[in-house]
Amino acid sequence: MSRIAYFGPQGTFTEQAARSLAGDEELFPVETISAALTSVRKGEADAACVPVENSVEGPVTATLDGLAEEAPLVAVAEALLPVHFTVLAREDVETVRTVASHPHALAQVRLWLERNLPEARPVVASSTAAAAVAVQRGEYDAAVTAPVAVEHYPLRVLATGVADVPDARTRFLLLRPPGRLPEPTGADRTSIVAAAANRTGALAELLSELATRGINLTRLDARPIKGNFGMYRFFIDFEGHVAEPRIGGALAALRRRCNNVRFLGSHPRADGVAATIEPGAANDDFVNADAWVDAVRKGELA
Numbered sequence: 250m251s252r253i254a255y256f257g258p259q260g261t262f263t264e265q266a267a268r269s270l271a272g273d274e275e276l277f278p279v280e281t282i283s284a285a286l287t288s289v290r291k292g293e294a295d296a297a298c299v300p301v302e303n304s305v306e307g308p309v310t311a312t313l314d315g316l317a318e319e320a321p322l323v324a325v326a327e328a329l330l331p332v333h334f335t336v337l338a339r340e341d342v343e344t345v346r347t348v349a350s351h352p353h354a355l356a357q358v359r360l361w362l363e364r365n366l367p368e369a370r371p372v373v374a375s376s377t378a379a380a381a382v383a384v385q386r387g388e389y390d391a392a393v394t395a396p397v398a399v400e401h402y403p404l405r406v407l408a409t410g411v412a413d414v415p416d417a418r419t420r421f422l423l424l425r426p427p428g429r430l431p432e433p434t435g436a437d438r439t440s441i442v443a444a445a446a447n448r449t450g451a452l453a454e455l456l457s458e459l460a461t462r463g464i465n466l467t468r469l470d471a472r473p474i475k476g477n478f479g480m481y482r483f484f485i486d487f488e489g490h491v492a493e494p495r496i497g498g499a500l501a502a503l504r505r506r507c508n509n510v511r512f513l514g515s516h517p518r519a520d521g522v523a524a525t526i527e528p529g530a531a532n533d534d535f536v537n538a539d540a541w542v543d544a545v546r547k548g549e550l551a
């Protein structure tokens with residue numbers, strides 16, 4: 250049976266996302282995002298489920314860095330979860346002096362904590378569920394967790410539905426070693442990472458290859474290249490699937506300009522939003538235009 254490693258321990262948002270993406274695969278938790286990616290690279294798991302971005306806090310940097318370095322992995326599916334939190338504690342609210350969670354969770358409940366647990370000191374844990382484990386062990390007083398955590402960790406529920414920003418969402422990826430890609434659906438996302446050269450206009454040139462083909466970006470993040478102060482990698486997500494002529498053409502152009510470009514996958518969007526098609530930038534427009542050039546080359550035009 251195939252196995253999916255997810256960023257755990259049991260009861261994380263990522264477990265929830267992995268369950269929504271899994272078929273009959275067995276799921277198993279690992280302690281860090283990097284361990285989830287490593288378990289696929291080593292063949293201990295067939296796929297990994299990890300968070301990649303959040304509508305309040307932005308990118309999950311451990312995932313981005315982990316995808317840019319070491320053996321390539323490719324995203325084959327994504328899940329989008331609404332994120333609201335449950336606050337769990339060993340004892341009553343009056344006794345809470347420390348509240349632990351994943352940094353993204355703490356950032357999303359900062360106002361709630363100021364208003365409801367003003368005496369409590371926020372403490373960073375590796376995940377929301379790791380914070381619940383630490384509370385059980387008596388290391389901290391309260392944890393900001395995913396709603397499902399309560400099923401795994403028998404703690405007192407201090408609050409549910411906690412979120413400073415009501416419509417917060419986190420996007421998760423299912424990553425596999427390179428192989429057969431998911432079929433295009435018309436509502437797909439393609440991801441790449443590339444290190445633009447350190448010269449005037451280098452990033453603008455990369456982006457212009459997408460813009461001139463009418464390709465709509467959905468995300469752009471810069472991450473430092475470790476050991477190279479001042480140098481950055483750019484993570485670019487855009488609408489469309491590499492199987493489409495316009496996307497294939499854009500990737501070929503990016504590759505021409507930048508030989509370190511890494512393909513990170515083409516897969517259906519969880520929100521089902523169809524690609525924006527600018528006038529003259531539909532796939533048929535690209536196919537017809539290529540056919541016209543072929544005809545010109547063959548002298549077949551009147």
Ligand SMILES: O=C(O)C(=O)Cc1ccccc1
Binds near residue numbers: 263
């Ligand atoms: O710690 C978790 O539960 C995770 O899956 C990472 C995370 C943290 C905060 C919001 C969404 C995902």
